[in-house]
Amino acid sequence: MMKKQLIMEKALELFAEQGFEATSVQQITEHCGISKGAFYLSFKSKDELILALIDNFMMQITSDIDCSVRNTNDDGELLYNFYYATFNAFHKHSDFVKIIIKEQTQSFNKELIFKIHYYNRLIEGIILSMIERLYGEEVKYIKYDLIYCIKGFMNTYSELFLFYNxxxxxxxxxxxxxxxxxxxxxxxxxxxxxxxxxxMFKEPMEEEVTKEQILELAEEKIGEIEESIEKESLILLKQHLLEPTLSRAIVKGLLENIRNHSQCKWISYLLRRYFEF
Incomplete structure (x- = not known):
């Protein structure tokens, strides 16, 4: 396991028990069995570690939901698959979801709040595309209300199994x-x-991820992943990004190969959007 990933996993255990504020870098390094120097080689601060954890969590949730919506061809199954993917993801990451819900009400870290809002906006976009696909002009004037109703269902019903067991x-x-x-x-x-x-109340979105940024992320993931079908598929996708030669059917198959790999979910999401799948 890479040291950065080890730190994130061990820190998450402490954050789940104590919260962000009460957990120190010293406690994290002791829990990991590493020196402070080794910690600071991976993260500049505890805040940077927290943001990395939120990025990792929200990337996985967003990509899982987006993949479920994009890969559902039958409109009759679309809403069901959306809700199933959403709550399955919440359940799978329940410890971290609890932390996020708690810290949102207590944290004054603007960057932390911005991160959460940014991914929240991405999920709203997925919901909007689903609503427009299912109902079209019938919901022209109420589609934004529907987004917030669906988000309300997501938040409220998740509390039933997150906090009431x-x-x-x-x-x-x-x-x-x-x-x-x-x-x-x-x-x-x-x-x-x-x-x-x-x-009126939306903050500006970060700029759209560029082709160069996707290539950089792909190269990073290729270096991290051990030899496997996922690594081979990502290499081919990177080559196709540089010089498009593959058919859409092959690209779709390669994306399918990487979408469930824990380290490839975000790059898979970005590539699906870039190639318009």
Missing amino acids: LPLDLNKLSQSLVEKTTILARYTTVPFISQELIQ
Whole structure:
């Protein structure tokens, strides 16, 4: 395991127990069995480590949801797959989700809050594309209300198994929320959130990720991954990014090869968007 990854995993254990503020770099290094010097070779500060953890977590959640939506060809299954992927991801990373929810209400770190808002905006974009695909012009005036209703379902129902330890039946939960969302889409007639209102309280998004940044990230991941079908696929995708020679069917297959690898989820998400899959 790479030292940076070890630090992130061990720090997460401490953050889950104590929270961000109460956990010191000294405690993290002792828990990892490394020196402070080794820590600072990987991270400039505890805040940088926290941001790296949030990046890693939000990248995985966003890419899982986006992949579920993009890979669902049957519109009748789209909402179900969206909710199932969402709550499965929350459940899989439940310890860190609890930390994020808690720290959002206590932290005054502007960069931390910005990170969370940035990925939140990406997820809103995925939801909007799903709504427009499913309902089209029928929800022209209420689509932004629907985004916030769906986000409300995501947040509220996740609390049931995150904080109350209720048994999680992903199938039943997803079916239930599909029914609720469909009713709202069909029968809501009084819109509250307009596009103009959305623009008033949204912060500017970071600039779109460039081809050069994707290439740099791909090179980094190729260096980190051991020899495997995922590494070979990523090498081919990088070459195709530099000089497009592969068919869309082959590119889609290569993306499918890397999408479930823990270190490739974000690069997979970026490549899917770049190649418009």
